[in-house]
Amino acid sequence: MEKNKTTGEVMETRVREILDRYPEGRTENLIPVLQDVQDVDGYLSEESVVEVSRHLNMPASKIYGVATFYNQFRFAPLGKYHIQVCCGTACHVLGAATVLDEIQKNIRVKSGETTKDGLFSLEVVACIGACGLAPVISINGNFHAKVTGGSIKEILDNYRNQG
Amino acid sequence: MSFLIEVNNKNIGARSGETILDVMKREGINVPTLCYIKDRFPSGSCRMCVVENTKTGRLVTACSTPVDEGMKIQTHSPRVIESRKTIVELLLSNHPDDCLYCVRNKNCELQDLSEELQVRERRIKGEKNKIHIDRSGASLVRDPDKCILCGRCVRICEEVMGVACIDFIDRGSKSFIGTAFDKSINTSSCVNCGQCIMVCPTGALSEKSHFTELISMLNNPEKTVVVQYAPSISVSLAEEFNMPPGIDINNVLNGALRKVGFKYVFDTTFAADLTIMEEAAELIDRVKNGGKLPMITSCCPGWVKFAEEFYPDMLPNLSTCKSPQQMLGAVIKSHWAEEKGAKPEDIYSVSIMPCTAKKFEAQREEMTSMGISDVDAVLTTRELGQLIRMYGIDINQIAPETNDSPLGFRSSAGKLFGATGGVMEAAIRTAYHMLTGEELVRFRIEPLRGMKGCKEASIDVNGLNLKVAVVNGLANARILLDIVKRGEKELHFIEVMACPGGCINGGGQHIGASEEAVMARMKALYDIDDKETVKVSHKNPEIIKLYESFLGKPLGRKSHKLLHTDYTKRDVLL
Ligand code: SF4
Numbered sequence: 066m067e068k069n070k071t072t073g074e075v076m077e078t079r080v081r082e083i084l085d086r087y088p089e090g091r092t093e094n095l096i097p098v099l100q101d102v103q104d105v106d107g108y109l110s111e112e113s114v115v116e117v118s119r120h121l122n123m124p125a126s127k128i129y130g131v132a133t134f135y136n137q138f139r140f141a142p143l144g145k146y147h148i149q150v151c152c153g154t155a156c157h158v159l160g161a162a163t164v165l166d167e168i169q170k171n172i173r174v175k176s177g178e179t180t181k182d183g184l185f186s187l188e189v190v191a192c193i194g195a196c197g198l199a200p201v202i203s204i205n206g207n208f209h210a211k212v213t214g215g216s217i218k219e220i221l222d223n224y225r226n227q228g
Numbered sequence: 229m230s231f232l233i234e235v236n237n238k239n240i241g242a243r244s245g246e247t248i249l250d251v252m253k254r255e256g257i258n259v260p261t262l263c264y265i266k267d268r269f270p271s272g273s274c275r276m277c278v279v280e281n282t283k284t285g286r287l288v289t290a291c292s293t294p295v296d297e298g299m300k301i302q303t304h305s306p307r308v309i310e311s312r313k314t315i316v317e318l319l320l321s322n323h324p325d326d327c328l329y330c331v332r333n334k335n336c337e338l339q340d341l342s343e344e345l346q347v348r349e350r351r352i353k354g355e356k357n358k359i360h361i362d363r364s365g366a367s368l369v370r371d372p373d374k375c376i377l378c379g380r381c382v383r384i385c386e387e388v389m390g391v392a393c394i395d396f397i398d399r400g401s402k403s404f405i406g407t408a409f410d411k412s413i414n415t416s417s418c419v420n421c422g423q424c425i426m427v428c429p430t431g432a433l434s435e436k437s438h439f440t441e442l443i444s445m446l447n448n449p450e451k452t453v454v455v456q457y458a459p460s461i462s463v464s465l466a467e468e469f470n471m472p473p474g475i476d477i478n479n480v481l482n483g484a485l486r487k488v489g490f491k492y493v494f495d496t497t498f499a500a501d502l503t504i505m506e507e508a509a510e511l512i513d514r515v516k517n518g519g520k521l522p523m524i525t526s527c528c529p530g531w532v533k534f535a536e537e538f539y540p541d542m543l544p545n546l547s548t549c550k551s552p553q554q555m556l557g558a559v560i561k562s563h564w565a566e567e568k569g570a571k572p573e574d575i576y577s578v579s580i581m582p583c584t585a586k587k588f589e590a591q592r593e594e595m596t597s598m599g600i601s602d603v604d605a606v607l608t609t610r611e612l613g614q615l616i617r618m619y620g621i622d623i624n625q626i627a628p629e630t631n632d633s634p635l636g637f638r639s640s641a642g643k644l645f646g647a648t649g650g651v652m653e654a655a656i657r658t659a660y661h662m663l664t665g666e667e668l669v670r671f672r673i674e675p676l677r678g679m680k681g682c683k684e685a686s687i688d689v690n691g692l693n694l695k696v697a698v699v700n701g702l703a704n705a706r707i708l709l710d711i712v713k714r715g716e717k718e719l720h721f722i723e724v725m726a727c728p729g730g731c732i733n734g735g736g737q738h739i740g741a742s743e744e745a746v747m748a749r750m751k752a753l754y755d756i757d758d759k760e761t762v763k764v765s766h767k768n769p770e771i772i773k774l775y776e777s778f779l780g781k782p783l784g785r786k787s788h789k790l791l792h793t794d795y796t797k798r799d800v801l802l
């Protein structure tokens with residue numbers, strides 16, 4: 066982290082740098098702007114949405130409305146372990162819904178959210194290209210193949226034990 | 229270009245550029261709508277207004293389909309009726325179905341449609357919504373479970389009010405209407421205007437009610453319960469009782485309020501006169517002594533919050549005058565209480581307002597003195613209607629009565645406060661007198677009257693060319709203020725009313741009133757001004773007396789303490 070700056074300030078500078086690349090008031094750039102912000106921050110914070118809203122001259126409610134329309138945006142920072150549940154066709158057919166359900170019950174947050182302790186965050190993604198392993202989940206990029214409702218607890222507990 | 233189209237096997241005239249719905253309305257053919265808002269670009273999203281184009285065999289939305297020469301339309305064919313019925317059944321599939329307990333029972337477009345289309349069973353079962361009710365606001369209660377996602381509130385809030393604190397969130401069957409980050413409405417930029425309530429077809433949006441407390445106070449022998457009512461109430465309440473719009477029932481209103489149990493009945497219009505005395509003096513002071521100009525009115529609490537959020541740099545331009553409701557509230561609990569020998573804490577002060585934002589205003593911290601609110605409860609016109617019905621009072625049988633005095637007499641200038649342009653007209657009448665010692669030759673300032681969103685006038689006052697503007701609908705305020713900020717227009721005085729048309733069309737008024745009804749209310753106010761003799765605030769004998777016996781002079785020390793206030797920038801998500 067840069068010296069003498071709070072996390073908030075660092076974040077603000079980073080968002081500013083992104084916004085400087087886009088002309089003011091041009092709302093058609095909203096999606097790319099939000100994507101860039103999420104790329105650097107990992108999520109869309111309230112502060113960054115306010116910055117974007119000022120720059121594009123667009124009400125925060127509209128931005129939130131657009132951002133929640135798309136699955137790709139999240140509004141909480143990523144957890145230490147980021148779980149991606151593939152819901153592509155193959156995974157879907159082989160029971161991704163049960164897997165997702167089980168994970169949501171286990172960590173008690175829904176897709177797009179992060180657990181209070183910051184350990185896990187959850188995201189539903191379309192096909193991650195590992196159909197042979199279906200149903201598959203990826204945690205911080207590590208694939209777990211042929212998961213079932215029953216195997217979720219063990220997988221997650223393993224991460225929990227690593228702290 | 230005009231041409232003929234065929235509607236229900238009859239030829240009728242149509243013009244290019246019109247929509248099917250425009251033509252149907254003119255012809256008196258009733259096509260139901262939900263997402264449609266008059267004079268706004270159609271969104272065509274609810275599909276309620278489908279009609280059959282028998283030439284193409286397609287169902288099209290009447291609100292968003294332009295007419296074509298030779299078009300053949302069926303508005304009530306079996307296929308059309310079946311589609312509309314299915315739409316209503318789908319809307320009902322996740323609806324809570326608690327009509328009996330709903331604020332909008334018997335006044336709900338969804339109820340009407342399901343009755344009209346003879347929906348008699350629940351054919352389509354969906355999962356019910358389970359979104360929490362948002363009661364965080366001082367004025368507004370949001371119950372998204374009852375929302376049918378017509379989007380009217382979203383559009384009014386953005387396009388007419390220029391606030392845009394709500395929008396569609398999420399998508400598909402999970403969609404709902406909410407604020408940025410789905411926070412509670414009290415932390416948003418909502419200005420409490422209530423215009424969203426006015427357009428909501430269902431009970432998803434309503435005002436925060438103070439009924440329970442009010443009724444217990446009315447029955448508490450230790451409390452003196454007093455009431456004041458705003459200038460526009462007497463010309464709009466009649467509609468709550470199915471009377472035609474534009475009837476002034478002022479004296480009946482006094483009688484009804486006493487029957488309900490209010491001990492003293494005051495007229496906020498008296499305080500409108502008081503506001504004018506202070507505001508006119510303030511304007512003159514600013515003009516003469518190089519104060520901040522243009523001065524902007526501050527009697528509309530929706531506008532005041534809007535300014536605190538969106539135009540904090542212009543707060544010094546706002547008049548420091550409290551609104552008439554708060555001036556009267558302050559005088560009642562100080563001077564009047566003292567004269568009566570009553571303790572302020574034993575007085576329960578109620579006001580009847582055409583406005584939901586007044587509920588917010590009454591609980592602002594600046595509007596209390598030593599922990600006691602100047603106004604304890606605010607009821608809308610609608611709630612007053614409910615109260616009168618609840619007490620079994622037949623409004624047609626009430627003997628007319630006058631209000632209590634002092635704090636009851638009013639000029640007709642004060643009455644004009646109820647309509648856009650009225651505060652300005654009243655202020656100019658008195659400012660002119662204060663500056664010249666004479667009365668205006670013509671009191672009526674025509675360019676400032678009527679429903680237009682932005683109006684301007686200039687008045688010659690002893691060689692000073694006083695330039696004024698009047699805006700209503702906060703989106704119009706935005707346009708004017710931006711022009712002023714860019715230095716493209718020089719003005720001395722601006723009147724802002726948040727609601728389109730002013731208080732006669734406030735967010736607390738009768739739901740479902742047409743534009744004609746609003747104009748009838750406006751005309752009723754103008755008629756009062758035409759026929760009465762005391763047409764200026766400074767000639768109100770009770771005002772003169774209040775200054776002589778208590779306040780001293782406008783902008784004096786006592787006025788400053790009781791009748792003026794200040795504003796602060798608000799940090800909300802914009
Ligand atoms: S009360 Fe006014 S500002 Fe608030 S949500 Fe409704 S329309 Fe918007």
Ligand code: SF4
Binds near residue numbers: 428
């Ligand atoms: S709250 Fe009312 S006006 Fe707004 S979308 Fe829902 S039903 Fe329509």
